[in-house]
Amino acid sequence: MTISAELSHQSRDSGPGAPSAEVQFRAVIEKSLDAVILFGPDGTIRYATPSSARLLGYEAAELDGTDGFEYVHPADRDRVRGALATRLREPDATHTEVYRVRHKDGSWRWLEARAVNLLFEPSVGALVVTYRDVTRQHEAEDALRRSEDQYRRLFEASPHPMWVFDTETLAFLAVNDAAVARYGYTREEFARRTIRDIRPVEDVPALLADLRTPVSPKVWRHRWKDGAVRLVEVTGHDLEYDGRPGRLVLAHDVTDRTRAEAEVRAWKSRYEAAVRATGQILYEWDPSINRLSWGGNSESILGYSEPELPVNLVEWTDLIHPDDRGAFGNEIARCGASKSPFRLEYRVRRKDGAYTTVYDQGHFVPDPNGKLTERVVGFVADVTDRKRLEEQYRQAQKMEAVGQLAGGVAHDFNNLLTVINGYSDIILTMLHAHDPARPMVEAVKRSGDRAADLTRQLLAFGRQQVLQPQVLDLNAVVSDTAQMLRRLIGEDVELVTRPGAPLLLVRADPGQVNQVLMNLAVNARDAMPTGGTLTIETRNEVLGAGTAPDGAEVRPGPYVRLSVTDTGTGMSEDVRRHIFEPFFTTKEQGKGTGLGLATVYGIVKQSGGHIELETALGRGTTFRVYLPGLGGTTADQKPGESSAPKGAEVVLLVEDEPGVRALAELALRKQGYTVLSAASAEEAKALVTRCERTVDLLVTDVVMPGAGGRVLAEWFLATRPSLKVLYMSGYTDDAVVRHGVEAARVNFIQKPFTPSSLSRKVREVLDARSAHTS
Incomplete structure (x- = not known):
């Protein structure tokens, strides 16, 4: 190579023992971690350091003498040629370029090339280029640029308003098209404003306080340019924007959603109130997962809170009375096969262990196309009171039937008895005390009187007797009747009277009140076969509005209470339920008509009163009769009656x-x-x-x-x-x-x-x- 020759020449001129300039230069560049390549003015590679192999994959010998431009990426080649021309024109300048160079494995590497023109340096005579691999840095920068570009496109394309604001000055730094369209301000107008300007004045203190807390989604009130105030859900992210502390904000208008949610809450509240008012339990059953969910009045009906209720059908069936489970299962099978509504009355065990009767009605839920799914929604209603009223109605019907029967025969009976008893009286007045016919006539008279009493009892029981009420003092009635009652109940039963004072007056038929006292006394006597105590007590009492034990409506006001208590055997619950029914008796056949207490019931109801019963086996019985009280505490005195008065009219x-x-x-x-x-x-x-x-x-x-x-x-x-x-x-x-x-x-x-x-x-x-x- 020429440079080697020149360096060798320099080395010889340096004198013995001194290293040549070429040797010195080579020692320097070969120790460099970067690749160093020497180029001729035409771009031919004259020399490459060993580190070039690590950078480009080529050994130095493979590069020596080749055209350096053939390794440069075609897209960068003209730019690199232009840069070489510049270096040749400016020999003293140092230039840096970044471009792609082909690796021996065929891949392209981004290299940073720093070029120094030493063509005129005797010891070098070449264009010296130092290469450093910046592929990773360039890829990272490129990825960053792509990411920024992507986020910029997302920012602009978002259908929801977005902006960046300065967290120190609160000024808008950037806004997207959606913000311009939704809020009504132009970009120039946004640039002159801060985020304070889109908030109602009264919300600004809360905004400033919120800026000092960690970023989290919140709902704020924002004011549009036209003055409209909307509810906006805001999410944010802190970032640096053009060297300034900023926050990127995404704003989602939730006004309509919030209004709809409020309407749903209001509707749900009204619906739940309606469900509570109906006193029902709502349920949904999904057979595919055997899951039951509940709502409504479960606690008032069954005693269970919603979390305590069964979560599947098996657990619910366990609460059903064993005698009703078969009908329940059959109804489920029938409905499942036909997709028809489920309707059934059955008994369910409450939390306190008692059973209550419910009416269960469920329907299959249709899908959006109207086809019935497997899901069932329905309600469970407590019908215990209704069943009780139905039973009372049945009892009333039986009593009405007997009353109608009594009324139907009363006219003929009373006409016949008038003749029988009347002529018996007349005949008796014509017979002397020792007449042999007198006992027979007296027997006829007694039988006629018994028949008349039976007819009166039937009519009284059926509440169809003709009453002739008077203003009465019940204390006086009890006192007048006491001696007769003592003879009636016998010597082994003690009679105790406790008159209340002062006692309100009542309006009733005196004969009927006497009948009530006698019938209750006879019932008490029969409940004390070995003797005991019969207590008759009167007192004033004020009743509030409500329902009497017999199911009748109680008119609020003052009443006089007549209590008849015995210390006898008491009654079982089964007997108590039937005690006022006609012809019901616990006595031996022939020992009672079964009309005594039914007659009492009829008289009390016909007199506008109420009757209640308190009893328990082995603890005696108390009957309480309530008759409406009148003003005043003294009864009208009834004039004395003369015997068979005469006249000439x-x-x-x-x-x-x-x-x-x-x-x-x-x-x-x-x-x-x-x-x-x-x-x-x-x-x-x-x-x-x-x-x-x-x-x-x-x-x-x-x-x-x-x-x-x-x-x-x-x-x-x-x-x-x-x-x-x-x-x-x-x-x-x-x-x-x-x-x-x-x-x-x-x-x-x-x-x-x-x-x-x-x-x-x-x-x-x-x-x-x-x-x-x-």
Whole structure:
């Protein structure tokens, strides 16, 4: 090589023992870690250091004498030629270029070339180029450039507003097109503003405080250029932007979403309130994973909170009453096969161990195309109260049926008993004490009285008896009845009375109240076969609105409570449930009619009251009767009754039943009255027209063929306003009212009556001050 020759020449001129300049230069460049290649002015490689092999893969000998440009990437070759020309024109300058050079393995390496023109240096005579491999650095820089370019494109193309702001000055440094479009400001306007300017004034302090905390997603209020305020979810990332501390922000308008979420929450709240109001439990069952999920009123119905409820069908089935599991499984199988709705009543065990009856209704959920899926949604409703009401209704129907039966036969029975008992009384008055027929007539009379009592009990039980209520002091009633009750219950039962004072008055039929006391006393006596204590107590009590134990609605207000307590055997729950049913009895056959307590129930309900029962086996029984209280604490005094009062007035008797008419006529004539007797309203009118005397009293049956008693009375009163009227009937209260007569408001006597009771009632009506009550 020429350079070697020159260096050798220099070395000889240096004198003996001194290294030549070429040797010195070679020693320097061969120790360099970088590759050093010497080029001639035409680009021919004159020399390459051994380190070139590490950089380019070629040994130095392979490079020597070759054209250096053939290793340069074609895309960089012209640029490198131009750089060589520049070096030749500026021999003293040092130039640096970066370009691609082909490695021996065919790959391209990025090299940094630093060139020094030493062509005119005698010891070198070449263009000296030092190479350093910068492939990794260049690739990293290229990747960075690509990443920056990618992020720049993403920044600009984002459909959501994005910007970079200076975290110290809060000024906008860059904004994307979406921010310009959404907020309404131009880029120039953004450049003159800070992030304070897009916030409502009252939110700025919170913004400044937030800048001092770690970056995290938050929802802020932003103000558009047109003044609209929107809810914006903001996420950010701190970065350096053009040498300044900045933060990249992505803003997502969530106003509509937030409003929709609020509407969903409101709807859900209303829905949950509606579910709570219905008292139901909602469920969803996914058979594919056997998963149950719940909502609604589980705690109030079953005692379980939602997390405590079963999570699958097996666990739910375990809560179902064993007797109902078969029906439950069959209904599931039926619905699964037909995709029809699930409907079933069954019993479920509550958290406290008790069973409650529920109604379960579920439906298969359709997919978006309307096809039914396997998922089921439904509700479980507590129907325990409904079942109880249905049972009460069934009991009421049975009681109503017996009442209708009693009412249906009452008229005929009462007419027959009026004749039987009436003539028995008359015959007894005609027989002396030792007459051999007297015991037989007395037996007939006793049987007639028992039949009359049975009819009254049936009517009282069915709440169809004609009541004649009066203002009563229950303490006086209890006191008057006490002696009779002592004889009734026997000597081995102690009777204790505890009258409350002062006690409100009540309005009730005194005979019916006596019947209640006697029936309850008999029931108590029979519950104490070996003796005990019967306590009758009265007191005032105020009841609030609600439901009585018998299911009836309680009208709030003052009541008088009559309690009858025994120390007897008590009742089982099964007996307690049936105790007021007609003909239900725990006594031996022939020992009781089963109407005693049913009659009490009927009387109390017909009197506008309520009755409740407290009992337990071996702990005795208490019946509590509540009757509406009136103002005042003293009862009206009832005038004394005389025995078979006489009279001389003219009485018009109208009765379609011959036997009753004959008896009544006989009884009144025996007391001195003049009696005009007729079988119908038309006959009565004709009779009065022919009669020369003035009629003082009309005694008429209420229900008769043709015109009834009410119509007949109105006909007479139209021309005889001073006429007094007494109605009589063997029909039930409903039938009498339907014929225009309200027994509580008119002069009325209920069949069966005796000759003496009829005579007393006639005298009472004639002696009354008012002309009539019709």
